[in-house]
Amino acid sequence: MGKKPVDSIVRAQAVALSDAGLNQVEISRQLHISRHCVQNAIKKYKETGQYNDFPRTGRPKKIPNRGIRHLKRLVKDDGRLSAAKITSDLNASLPKPVSTRTVRRYLRDLGYEYVVKIKKQWLSNKHRQQRVNWCTRYMHWTPEDWRKVIFSDESTFYVLKRKNQCKIWRLEKEKLLPECIQQTNTGDGGKVGIWGGISGFGATAARIYMENMDGKLYCDVLQHQLKHSMAQIPKTTKILFQQDLAPWHTSNIVKEKIAKLRLDVLDWAPKSPDLNPVEMLWSILDKKLASKPMYSKAALMDRLQEEWDNVDQDLCIKLVESMPERIRKCLKAKGGHFL
Known part of the structure; x- marks a missing residue:
């Protein structure tokens, strides 16, 4: 589990105290952050002129947006019975196959539920x-x-x-x-x-x-x-x-x-x-x-x-x-x- 990120305001204060002549150990004690955080804040400001973190790309999606659209098309009409069958059909269009468990998780995120069919009379x-x-x-x-x-x-x-x-x-x-x-x-x-x-x-x-x-x-x-x-x-x-x-x-x-x-x-x-x-x-x-x-x-x-x-x-x-x-x-x- 990663540590809690340091606020950008605290980073700006670390840079300002460094410019005022304080060393990293003194800044660390005054701001109650580690010396390593002080060092990184000063280094990032010198290289980029910014205090904030760059946007993180995060973990790539196992099913891309195009695959999600295909998944929605598969869960229609008579294609609702089995997650295993949906996974098999979906993997035929994906560059890297996914598991049935992953497909179930994506379906739940999209609002789908696996429930018993409601019984109703047939209507012509x-x-x-x-x-x-x-x-x-x-x-x-x-x-x-x-x-x-x-x-x-x-x-x-x-x-x-x-x-x-x-x-x-x-x-x-x-x-x-x-x-x-x-x-x-x-x-x-x-x-x-x-x-x-x-x-x-x-x-x-x-x-x-x-x-x-x-x-x-x-x-x-x-x-x-x-x-x-x-x-x-x-x-x-x-x-x-x-x-x-x-x-x-x-x-x-x-x-x-x-x-x-x-x-x-x-x-x-x-x-x-x-x-x-x-x-x-x-x-x-x-x-x-x-x-x-x-x-x-x-x-x-x-x-x-x-x-x-x-x-x-x-x-x-x-x-x-x-x-x-x-x-x-x-x-x-x-x-x-x-x-």
């Missing part, structure tokens, strides 16, 4: 256009308009497997403690389904079920959970019901049930779960379920019902009122995925 050009058309049609709706919509959805939860990655703080020696292990089992311990909705009036009643969702079961949900929840809303409010385009939602038996119940259904763009604010609740529920271990489907059903009953009603309203912002983001992304 047709899907994107349909999403844009839907957002354009409703972009002028206000939060007050969206409060009158009941957003609904189904989700599946597993006894042992969580939707979110579970991260904890632990010491290396604690990694095998029961509270530090995410237990798994064949079949993930069983699954349970839940139907629920939110609006500007809070959360609806939830339907928790162990069988697979189909048209018959969905009709029962509309007849009981949805109608019961709508009965709690003032009759003067004209309510719209939102559902996605899942096969059981568009079946003939469900269409007949909707007509019989006289539900006003909001049209919906295909493959648009990110536009549905109720999707946020599934992630929140999953985090709460992860706080306490479960070992049976019955326990999972009880916990789901408990957590749904404790959903913050103000949070539901805020999620519904976020629709204008969601629409703006979707239009900005030209119908593509957004966060």
Whole structure:
């Protein structure tokens, strides 16, 4: 490790004291610097007429500017998977090859992160256009308009497997403690389904079920959970019901049930779960379920019902009122995925 450089003002004082007739030892004692520093300051001033150090070139870059531009081009499209592959392609254009570790360091300096891909539904050009058309049609709706919509959805939860990655703080020696292990089992311990909705009036009643969702079961949900929840809303409010385009939602038996119940259904763009604010609740529920271990489907059903009953009603309203912002983001992304 190098020594701390002497300030240019101190060097100027050393030169001035030398011109005044003091020897190097006396100057060293008076300025509290080594005699060698005094000697170098006087010598540099005589040779260059300056007190400051010359700019240092420093260690040459392992990847020159041109190589960095090439590196940026390589980290695009399908070339993002492996630092080893990126290094191999980059070394073909460099006069001196670099290691994979060096390439990783440069990528981090450029702001890149090596992370898990975000899972999103595949969108064709047709899907994107349909999403844009839907957002354009409703972009002028206000939060007050969206409060009158009941957003609904189904989700599946597993006894042992969580939707979110579970991260904890632990010491290396604690990694095998029961509270530090995410237990798994064949079949993930069983699954349970839940139907629920939110609006500007809070959360609806939830339907928790162990069988697979189909048209018959969905009709029962509309007849009981949805109608019961709508009965709690003032009759003067004209309510719209939102559902996605899942096969059981568009079946003939469900269409007949909707007509019989006289539900006003909001049209919906295909493959648009990110536009549905109720999707946020599934992630929140999953985090709460992860706080306490479960070992049976019955326990999972009880916990789901408990957590749904404790959903913050103000949070539901805020999620519904976020629709204008969601629409703006979707239009900005030209119908593509957004966060």
